[in-house]
Amino acid sequence: MSSSSPRRGGGNHNEEEGERRGERPRFFDAKAKALCWAKAEVVPGRHPERWRKDPAGNVVCKRFWNCHGCLCYEYDHIIPFSKGGESTAENCQILQTRVNRFKSDKKWVDKAELEGFSCDIKFTDKELDIIEMAVYGDVIRPGNQCRCRTVAEMLGQVKSKNPLAACELPYKETS
Numbered sequence: 001m002s003s004s005s006p007r008r009g010g011g012n013h014n015e016e017e018g019e020r021r022g023e024r025p026r027f028f029d030a031k032a033k034a035l036c037w038a039k040a041e042v043v044p045g046r047h048p049e050r051w052r053k054d055p056a057g058n059v060v061c062k063r064f065w066n067c068h069g070c071l072c073y074e075y076d077h078i079i080p081f082s083k084g085g086e087s088t089a090e091n092c093q094i095l096q097t098r099v100n101r102f103k104s105d106k107k108w109v110d111k112a113e114l115e116g117f118s119c120d121i122k123f124t125d126k127e128l129d130i131i132e133m134a135v136y137g138d139v140i141r142p143g144n145q146c147r148c149r150t151v152a153e154m155l156g157q158v159k160s161k162n163p164l165a166a167c168e169l170p171y172k173e174t175s
Helices: 012-021 030-039 097-103 113-118 123-136
Strands: 052-053 059-060 075-076 092-096 138-141 144-147
Touching: 030 092, 030 144, 052 144, 075 097, 092 097, 097 113, 123 138
Parallel strands: none
Antiparallel strands: 052 059, 075 092, 138 144
16 A cells, blocks of 8 residues: 555544645544534533534434434534535534434535434433433433442342432333
8 A cells, every 4th residue: 555545444544644735634623523512502401411402403412423323413514525614613513313414415404404304203301311321320410310220239239338319210100
């Protein structure tokens, strides 16, 4: 392989090599991604480092980056890279993966059209709590924080010294 040949699977290597040659970077760097996440709409009642909303109003989970489920998201060029958009925080937005795929390289897509691309599934607070417990091992909501109980704790073999209360998930049905 010559030094000018692209390498496969190198991740940021190709991007860094391209920048040295004066080419525009195709992907967002870690700083741009962090700023992009921070500027996305906060989900009321949810931990802002774990949950955000995309411009179409879809709730996404930070751990579900670059996958295909309804809580998954990607970093999107607002002005598409193919149309001259730069890989900067100012030109970045988080979009539910499905929405981003339908948006494709369209330059300006209004909110109603983005909403039309969204997954049909809308999660309840209880469902988001269960997902958060499964993904993070605890649930952090303002005024309602809890942790996952250990198996030994559930079997009554040990009493936790953790002052944070154990979550009651799944929720007990009230009659």
